[in-house]
Amino acid sequence: MCGAVKILLECIGEDPNREGLLGTPSRFSETLLFLASGYQCNVEQVVNDALFREEYRGMIIVKDIEIYTLCEHHLLPFTGKMSIGYVPSGTVIGLSKLPRIAEMFSRRLQIQERLTREVAHAVMKILNPQGVAVLMASSHLCMEMRGVRKTGASTVTSEFLGCFESSEIRNEFHARLQANKT
Incomplete structure (x- = not known):
């Protein structure tokens, strides 16, 4: 190289x-x-059996996970924050594993839409919860440094699976993301 x-x-x-x-x-x-080190690992390695039987039925959210990745179109960084929520079905995951899953997928050439979707589907597959929600807001240097050159623009993507397809559950997720914001 x-x-x-x-x-x-x-x-x-x-x-x-x-x-x-x-x-x-x-x-x-x-x-x-x-x-690009995310190509060298998979979700099973990242989770490493950190799945635990627990009858908790409420919503679990890890929010504001910092994400740094490279745009596959220009090889320029895009950075932002991702929030991952799920409603368990008798199994919970070690909390640090959600940011680790996001990190694994962000360490590949990406577009934000795919990154959001891959994280949601990976959590759904490994955990089999009632539903998964992923929300990501990012700034793209390919838009800020070249092309349209608009600084401060933010791109927001989301993926809602299972019970989060219900507007009531989705609204609860958004409300909880706003909780404790200053």
């Missing part, structure tokens, strides 16, 4: 042998491999 980065530097008119760029191919390669 380092050779490819050197070629890219030459293509934009840089000298990859310039002092400030000597380590760049290696640093960029390491960074890209980290940012």
Whole structure:
């Protein structure tokens, strides 16, 4: 990969042998491999049997999970926050596993719509709850740095499965996300 980065530097008119760029191919390669590390794992590995029998029937939400990923169209970052909620069916998941699932999918080249959907469907498949809700709001550098160049624009996506398809449950999810906001 380092050779490819050197070629890219030459293509934009840089000298990859310039002092400030000597380590760049290696640093960029390491960074890209980290940012794409989600391809090397799967949901079962991430969850690691952290499923527990529990007859809790209320809504469980982990909100404001920070997300950093790369847009597959421009290889520029988009960042934001994701909230994941579910209503269990006799099994709960270790709370840290929801951010870990989101992290796994965000460490792949992405579009926000797919990332939102993949997280919701993965939680639904691994946990088999009554329903899953995922809401994500992000800023995309491909819109801010190039193209339309509109800073401050936020893109919001959602995926509602199972009982969250009911407007009453979906409204409760949104209300709980607003709780304790300052």
